[in-house]
Structure formats: C-alpha cells, structure tokens
Amino acid sequence: MNDKALKRLTLVSDAWHPQVNGVVRSIESTNRELEKMGVAVTMITPDLFRSMPMPTYPEIRLALATYGQVARKIAKSAPDYVHIATEGPLGFKARRYCLKRGMRFTTSYHTRFPEYVAARLPIPKDMLYGIVRRFHNSGNGCMVATDSLARELEERGIKNLMRWSRGIDNRLFQPRPKSEAPFGGLKRPVFLTVARVAVEKNLPALLELKLPGSIVVVGDGPARKALEEKFPEAYFAGMLRDEALAKAYAEADVFVFTSKTDTFGNTIIEALSSGVPVAAFPVTGPSDILGGHDQAGVLDDDLEAACLKALECEPEKARELALSYTWEAAARQFHDNMVAAHGD
Numbered sequence: 397m398n399d400k401a402l403k404r405l406t407l408v409s410d411a412w413h414p415q416v417n418g419v420v421r422s423i424e425s426t427n428r429e430l431e432k433m434g435v436a437v438t439m440i441t442p443d444l445f446r447s448m449p450m451p452t453y454p455e456i457r458l459a460l461a462t463y464g465q466v467a468r469k470i471a472k473s474a475p476d477y478v479h480i481a482t483e484g485p486l487g488f489k490a491r492r493y494c495l496k497r498g499m500r501f502t503t504s505y506h507t508r509f510p511e512y513v514a515a516r517l518p519i520p521k522d523m524l525y526g527i528v529r530r531f532h533n534s535g536n537g538c539m540v541a542t543d544s545l546a547r548e549l550e551e552r553g554i555k556n557l558m559r560w561s562r563g564i565d566n567r568l569f570q571p572r573p574k575s576e577a578p579f580g581g582l583k584r585p586v587f588l589t590v591a592r593v594a595v596e597k598n599l600p601a602l603l604e605l606k607l608p609g610s611i612v613v614v615g616d617g618p619a620r621k622a623l624e625e626k627f628p629e630a631y632f633a634g635m636l637r638d639e640a641l642a643k644a645y646a647e648a649d650v651f652v653f654t655s656k657t658d659t660f661g662n663t664i665i666e667a668l669s670s671g672v673p674v675a676a677f678p679v680t681g682p683s684d685i686l687g688g689h690d691q692a693g694v695l696d697d698d699l700e701a702a703c704l705k706a707l708e709c710e711p712e713k714a715r716e717l718a719l720s721y722t723w724e725a726a727a728r729q730f731h732d733n734m735v736a737a738h739g740d
Contacts, residue, residue: 402435402734406475408466410484411506412441415455416635417592418662419506422562422726423481429727438473440466440486453594453618459486467493477734478502483509483531495534502737503532504539504560505549508657515595529553537737539730541660542684558733563723564665568638571671571715572646579631579647582610587703588648588672590641590663591655593617593632598654601677603627605700614644645670650706652699653682661685668692669718673709675702685717692717 407427411419427437445465447457466489470478478494478501480487487503494501510524532538532554539560540546546557578586587607591597594617602611603623613623616635624632636644645651651667653676661681664674668685674693676682686693691713696702 402430402433402477402731404436404438404474404476405430405479405734406438406440406470406473406477407479407481408440408470408486408490409481410442410459410486411456411482412439412443414457416637418562418658418660419481421662422506425563425565425723426727426730429723430731433727433731435731438475440469440473440490442486444469455617458484461486461489463489463492466490477738479504479734480535481506483528488531491531491534500536500738502537502539502558502734503535505532505545505554506541506659508659511657512596525552535737536739537733539733542680544680544684545659548680556737558737560730560733561726562660562662562665562721563726564662564669564718564721565723566669566719568642569645569666569669569718570642571711572643574647574649579610579612579633579644582612582631585609585649585707586612586647587650587652587675588612588614588644588667589652589654590614590636590645590666593620593623595619596655596657598656599623600627601654601699602652602703603630605703607700607703609649612644612648614641641666642670645672648672650675650703652676652703654699655681664693665718665721668714671711671715673706673711673714675699675706677702689713689717 430437442457442459445459445461447459450456450458470493480490480501480503510521513519513524514521537556537558539558541562589602593615611630614633614636645667651672651674653661653664656677656679658681664685667674676695678695686695691710694702694705
C-alpha cells in the first residue's frame, strides 16, 4: 500500500438506495473497509436532494439538485480527495465543481451507459460514448473492475485507467445443504439467475432454453410481468436480500449469468462463493472471473451448452475461486488509486 494515506474522501454517486445493484453494493463495501483504514467518507447521493424517478427505471432517483447545492455540500465536506462514481446529474455537477477549482478527482466506470440508453432511446452509441469519454478523461484516473474492460475502454479513447476489483462476503455467501424440492417444490437441477428484471440483463437468453429441472429468477424490475406471462414455467422469486438471497444462491445447481453488457458481475462471485458453478457468455466480466477456471464454471456462446456442462463442474472449485476476492483487497486498490491520481 502507498505510504501516503487518505484522510477525508467525498464520494459522489447517482446510484444509491433504494437501488439494489452492484454499484451500490460495491460502494458500500468499499466504504466499510476504507473506514477501517481511517478514511472519513462523505457520501453525496440523490437522497440528500429533491428527486424524481427515472423514466423506465423508477428505482433510480434522479437528483434535482442545483450546481450550487452540490458545490456547497462538497465544500462543506472539506475533502482531501473526491471520487465521482457515476455519469449522472450529481456526477456532472461534481465534475464541474472540481474542474472550476482545479481540484483533482477520480471517476469509475460501473455501467455501460451508452448501451443502456441506446436500448431504450434512438440515440447513437457513438454519440453517447463521446459524452462518456469527455466525462472520464477530464479526471485524473478512471477506475475499472477488469483488464478486459480496460482494454475495451482504451480502444474507445478513455485514458488513465486504473484497476479496482471487487470482493465478496464469503461468510454470508457460502455453501449450504440443498433441499430435495427447493423453492417450494421445484424439480432439480435448478438453474438460477439473480438480476434486475430489465431489458439490458438479457434474461430471455435463459428463459427460452429447454433445460432439465427448473429455472429460477431472483430479482424485480419493469420487465417482470411480461416475462412471467411469456414464460409461466419459470419461477420468479422476486427481490431477495441478505440471508434470503444467500439461501437462494446455495439452493442452485448452476448459476446462469445472462448479461452481455455488465462490466463485472458481482452476482457471479456471490454464486461461486455459495459453491455454485456458473454458466455465462464469454464476455467482459465472466471471462475475467472464470477464464482459466474451467472447473468453477463454463463460458460458451451457446448458453444451453454452458448450462449443461456447468452441472459437471466442482462446487469446491467454485468456492475456492471466490475466496480470492476480498473487499479488503479491493478497498486497498481503491485507496492507492486515489493517492496515485492525486499525485501524492
């Protein structure tokens, strides 16, 4: 770890409660470890301001804050370091504040914002990537979770990329005894996915498969009603948290990661930590986690083949791989990235 140390960090994020997603969990878990390291973290998030639900994604609250309101909160926090986690209304105002004052700051790339918007609105992805490029290149470092994502963003002209990996609570997510008839009487094998039930998660890629046993979807979102009607044979468990979520993972025989646009895949390591092999497409995130670990999971463009092959994987190897991810190590990466970006 760098000999220099953070003292006061102000972290600005448009993603925050009541959202339940990888961005929020990553920030919360990193903050807990930073505080153990003596860092005082001030969060600037939508719950501090008037807000409105984002169209098509009401769980996201868009802060209706003025630039002056955001500027005053940053100034009051008297930060040694500023990190801007998202390219949203708060993120852009915080960026403006830092640039006006010549204050160094870092950003992070959590979500494929261009793909997400282009899936909903007729806006060219190249135009959206231009916005993303200007946003991140104006800072002193952009943190990304994986090497393959860094290579992808470099090709799109984003500079000063830094690695910030992810961790897992391996005491909560751990192997547990499996029920004979899980989820109220379903047949095995159980192919489970945990995701927001929305277009970008590509859930029909699993729901359309002709697999033995049962398919279980944990999560909620705008596409849930339509998917439940179209795929009545699948079991939709709704949103689960904490112990209930951990129990659901442990009941699965295979975890299926359907997304092709996630930048990491926290749910992959939650499943692995639960001793559940993973089936996924060979894309950024799954490839970084599972590459070279063919006994912990299977990558294949044919997702049905991946699911069936994953039944032959070893739960012990899945758990072993997950144990290499810790929030302590991820937070130390984040800390040292901040110090390096600020030229200390």
